[in-house]
Amino acid sequence: MKKIVVITGASSGIGKALAIEYAKNGYHLSLCARNLTALQEVKKLCSNFGIQCEIFKADVSCKEECKNFIQFTIQKFQRMDILINNAGISMRALFNECDLEDFEKVMNVNFWGTVYCTKFSLPYIQESKGSIIGISSIAGYRGLPARSGYSASKFAMNGFLESLRTELLYSGVHVMTVAPGFTASNIRNTALDGKGKAQKESPLDENQIMSSEECAKRIYRAFQKKKRTLILTRQGKLTVFFNKLLPSWMDKKVYQHFENEPNSPLKNSKKSTN
Ligand SMILES: NC(=O)c1ccc[n+]([C@@H]2O[C@H](COP(=O)([O-])OP(=O)(O)OC[C@H]3O[C@@H](n4cnc5c(N)ncnc54)[C@H](OP(=O)(O)O)[C@@H]3O)[C@@H](O)[C@H]2O)c1
Secondary structure, eight states, X not given: OOOEEEEESOSSHHHHHHHHHHHHTTOEEEXXXXXXXXXXXXXXXXXXXXXXXXXXXOOTTXXXXXXXXXXXXXXXXXXXXXXXXXXXXXXXXXXXXXXXXXXXXXXXXXXXXXXXXXXXHHHHHHHHTOEEEEEOOGGGTSOOTTXXXXXXXXXXXXXXXXXXXXXXXXXXXXXXXXXXXXXXXXXXXXXXXXXXXXXXXXXXXXXXXXXXXXXXXXXXXXXXXXXXXXXXXXXXXXXXXXXXXXXXXXXXXXXXXXHTSTTOTHHHHHHHHO
């Protein structure tokens, strides 16, 4: 029997690549995002692999929409095996300069979206003894300057998933936290600039970093091995390791790294302290 994987934020980037990866491996899909046109494209691609793909328009920051998405999935498939909490947005602004509404928005999508979808899915995942996967970030292990809301949301996700894994230790449910490093996607274009607007540019050369497809392949392999956590990219692994070992040295290193980005908001932070 084909298993059912539910993916939030599947219209772009890592979520879209995950949908294709699971379709290739014979899983049926239930996908959500806000952009239905983009989801229809993903459905077309995935359906080429001979699986059933259902799509649903939902904003994961809305509790009711998450509930409706999971109910829709159960109506279509009568079960679910894997939930991948992937939908996410980022930000790039100094805490001092960003609107609190943007901070809340990032928290609502990344953290609350994960909590809502997990809450409504849990009875079905317990029944199937399936998996709950959270796409967190290296920013959930190491606070990043000018991304305080993003880091806070990912630390919160990690804590939530770790608690849940422990609660479910003897239930047969697998819970995995994934921390991608820099991965080519749309996330930096849609990152909020602190004034409620998408920054519409990436400070990185997206061709020089891990592709979403590679990231999805590694997530799939880790899922098959029922890993507890997956930390991706060499830079990501080094960041997590050195942050445990030498946290104050890492403050300086991380500052330096983000100060050197094009149009870094940290340049303003130095100006305001001079
Ligand atoms: N790319 C990286 O470097 C990187 C690194 C570490 C972690 N991550 C994490 O990976 C996950 C996927 O991001 P990505 O890099 O693939 O970025 P992306 O290309 O921007 O994709 C984000 C996805 O989330 C969906 N989304 C955003 N807000 C949503 C909402 N309110 N409700 C439902 N869906 C929503 C978007 O769809 P719609 O706009 O259609 O709703 C889109 O499908 C995120 O959780 C991100 O934090 C990414």
